[in-house]
Amino acid sequence: MVENRQPQVLLLPEGYTRTQKRDAQRNNIMAAKLVAETVRTTLGPKGMDKMLVDSMGDVVITNDGVTILKEMEIEHPAAKMIVEIAKTQEEEVGDGTTTAVVIAGELLKKAEDLLEQEVHPTIIAKGYTMASNKVSELLDKMSMKVDIKKVETLNKLAKTCIATKAPAESKKLVEILVKAVLRVIDEGKVDPDNIKIQKKVGKSVDDSELINGFIIDKERVSSGMPKKVSDAKIALISTALEVEKTETEAKINISSPDQLQSFLEQEERMIKDMVDRIVKSGANVVLCQRGIEDVAQHFLTKAGILAVKNISSSDMSRLARATGGNVVKTLDSLSKTDLGSAKVVEELKIGNDNMVFVRECSNPKAVSILVRGGTEHVIDEVERSIEDAVGVLKSAIEDGLVVAGGGSPEMYLSKGLMNYSEKLKGREQLAVRAFAKALETIPRTLAENAGIDPIDMMVGLRAAHDSGKKWYGVDMTKGSPADMVKQGVIEPSRVKEQAIQSASEVAVMILRIDDVIAAGKLKGEGGPGPGAGGGMPPGMPGMPGMM
Numbered sequence: 001m002v003e004n005r006q007p008q009v010l011l012l013p014e015g016y017t018r019t020q021k022r023d024a025q026r027n028n029i030m031a032a033k034l035v036a037e038t039v040r041t042t043l044g045p046k047g048m049d050k051m052l053v054d055s056m057g058d059v060v061i062t063n064d065g066v067t068i069l070k071e072m073e074i075e076h077p078a079a080k081m082i083v084e085i086a087k088t089q090e091e092e093v094g095d096g097t098t099t100a101v102v103i104a105g106e107l108l109k110k111a112e113d114l115l116e117q118e119v120h121p122t123i124i125a126k127g128y129t130m131a132s133n134k135v136s137e138l139l140d141k142m143s144m145k146v147d148i149k150k151v152e153t154l155n156k157l158a159k160t161c162i163a164t165k166a167p168a169e170s171k172k173l174v175e176i177l178v179k180a181v182l183r184v185i186d187e188g189k190v191d192p193d194n195i196k197i198q199k200k201v202g203k204s205v206d207d208s209e210l211i212n213g214f215i216i217d218k219e220r221v222s223s224g225m226p227k228k229v230s231d232a233k234i235a236l237i238s239t240a241l242e243v244e245k246t247e248t249e250a251k252i253n254i255s256s257p258d259q260l261q262s263f264l265e266q267e268e269r270m271i272k273d274m275v276d277r278i279v280k281s282g283a284n285v286v287l288c289q290r291g292i293e294d295v296a297q298h299f300l301t302k303a304g305i306l307a308v309k310n311i312s313s314s315d316m317s318r319l320a321r322a323t324g325g326n327v328v329k330t331l332d333s334l335s336k337t338d339l340g341s342a343k344v345v346e347e348l349k350i351g352n353d354n355m356v357f358v359r360e361c362s363n364p365k366a367v368s369i370l371v372r373g374g375t376e377h378v379i380d381e382v383e384r385s386i387e388d389a390v391g392v393l394k395s396a397i398e399d400g401l402v403v404a405g406g407g408s409p410e411m412y413l414s415k416g417l418m419n420y421s422e423k424l425k426g427r428e429q430l431a432v433r434a435f436a437k438a439l440e441t442i443p444r445t446l447a448e449n450a451g452i453d454p455i456d457m458m459v460g461l462r463a464a465h466d467s468g469k470k471w472y473g474v475d476m477t478k479g480s481p482a483d484m485v486k487q488g489v490i491e492p493s494r495v496k497e498q499a500i501q502s503a504s505e506v507a508v509m510i511l512r513i514d515d516v517i518a519a520g521k522l523k524g525e526g527g528p529g530p531g532a533g534g535g536m537p538p539g540m541p542g543m544p545g546m547m
C-alpha cells in the first residue's frame, strides 16, 4: 500500500481494519458463498431440515431459508447482505427465500472465476445486470396465464409450496389454505392480515381447522359468565376496568370502621358505574386489552356479559377490523356505534386450554386457521409454511401468472441467456454466460438433495430443453427429467422474478465493493471485529450449534 522509504501515513484511527481490492472481494464472496452453502441442502421437497439452538437453549427445527438465516445472527457485513435478500423475498412474496440465496451464492462463485481470469468487476456487474433484465423479459414470455378462480389451480400452487416443508400433512392444509384465501379475496387483492394463524399444541396437523372468524387465545374472566353469546354486541376496550390508581403515592387515614366501609363502597360505586355504562351501550360481550378487577368481574357476570381480559393490542386492532367496532380508550365515550358485532362469541376447550371464538364477524373477510400439531416445533414449521403459501396464493391471484417448478424455469432461462450471450460482443458476454450457468444450480441442487445423480439429471434436462420441452424439471420420485406442469408443480412467476432479481442485485452490489473499512468493536462488546478485516476466511460469530 505504501511505497518503501516513504513516511507512513495513517488515515484511520487505531483499531480500524482495512481490506482492499482482490482481498476485499475474495473475502466478501467467500462469506456470501458460505451463507448460500448453509441453506442449500434445504432446497426443495426433499431438502433437509436444520436444527438451530440459541444461547438460551431454545430449539428451532426448520427448512425455511429465511428462518435459518435470521436465527443464525450472522455478523459478516457481506453475508448480512445475503440475509437481507432472503428477508426481502419473504416480505415481498413470502416464498422463494432459499432459491434467492442459493442463486446469489452461485452468481458470486461464478464471478470469482471471472475475476481470476482478470475480467474487471465492473464488466461482470454490467453483464449480470444485462442478464437479469433479459431474465425478466424471458420470464414474461414463458409464463402461463391461469384462471385463478379455478380451485384446482390454487390447490396445485399451495401444494407445491407446502410440500417443501410439511409433506405428510399437506393435503388437509392445502384445503384449508385455499378456502381461507378465497374467502379473504377483496377486489382481486389478498391481505394476509385477514388470515390469523392461531397455534395450539395437541392432536395432529390434520386436525387443524379453518374458523370463519377470530380466535382469542384467552378464556372468559369468570366461570359465572355465559359460555356462549349469540348475536354478540362487542365492546372493545383498551383501558383497565378498575379504579385508577393515583400517580403519586397517596395515603388515606381511616380512623373508624364506618369510614373504611364508605371508602370501599365508593370504590365499588365507581366500578359499578363503569359496568353500567357498558350495559347501557347495549354490549353483551367485553373484550378488554387490560385487566378487569374482581368487583368489575362480579358486576359484569351479574349483567350476563361475557368478558375477556389482557388481549394483545395487535389482536385488539384485528378484532376491531373483523367485528366492525372501535377500540375505545375511555368508557365515557362508549356508545352503541362503537360496538362490533358477530353471530356468536363462545368459549371452547381446545386441548387443555379454553379459547374464545368470535364467529361469523360482521366483516366476512376475517378468518383464522387453528393450527394443531404434536409439538411446538411441528406447529411452528406449519405456521411458517402457511405464511409462505399465503404469499404464493396472493402473488398468483394478483398477477394470474405462473411458471412450472422443479428447476424447469431456471433451465429455460439459462438456455435463453446462452442464446442471448451469443449476440453480445465484449467481455460482458462472459458474465452473461456465467449468469446462465449459475441458474442451473437450482435444478442441480434439487437433484442432489433428493439423492439423484446431478450429472445425469443435468444432461437429461439440457437434452429435453434443447428439444423445446420447456417445462421439463426434476422429477423427485422417478429421478429423471419430467414435465412439471403435468405433475401439477407450479409456482407464481412473481416468486421466480423476485428471487432472481434480488440475487442479481446483491451479487452486483457485493462485486462493486473493493475496499472494506471496518471500525474495531467497541470495548466491552466482546467478540472479534466484523470479520471483514484481513485476508482470512470470515468468522461467522453467533452461529448456533447446527446439525
Ligand code: ADP
Binding pocket: 042, 043, 044, 045, 047, 063, 064, 065, 095, 096, 097, 098, 099, 100, 160, 161, 163, 164, 404, 405, 406, 407, 442, 446, 473, 474, 475, 476, 489, 491
Ligand atoms: P424456497 O425457500 O426457495 O421456496 P423450497 O425449499 O421451498 O425453497 O424449494 C422450492 C423449490 O422446490 C422450487 O424450485 C420448486 O419448484 C421446487 N419444488 C417444489 N415441489 C416440487 C416437486 N414436487 N417436484 C420438483 N420440484 C419441486
Ligand code: MG
Binding pocket: 095, 096, 097, 161, 164, 388
Ligand atoms: Mg418454498
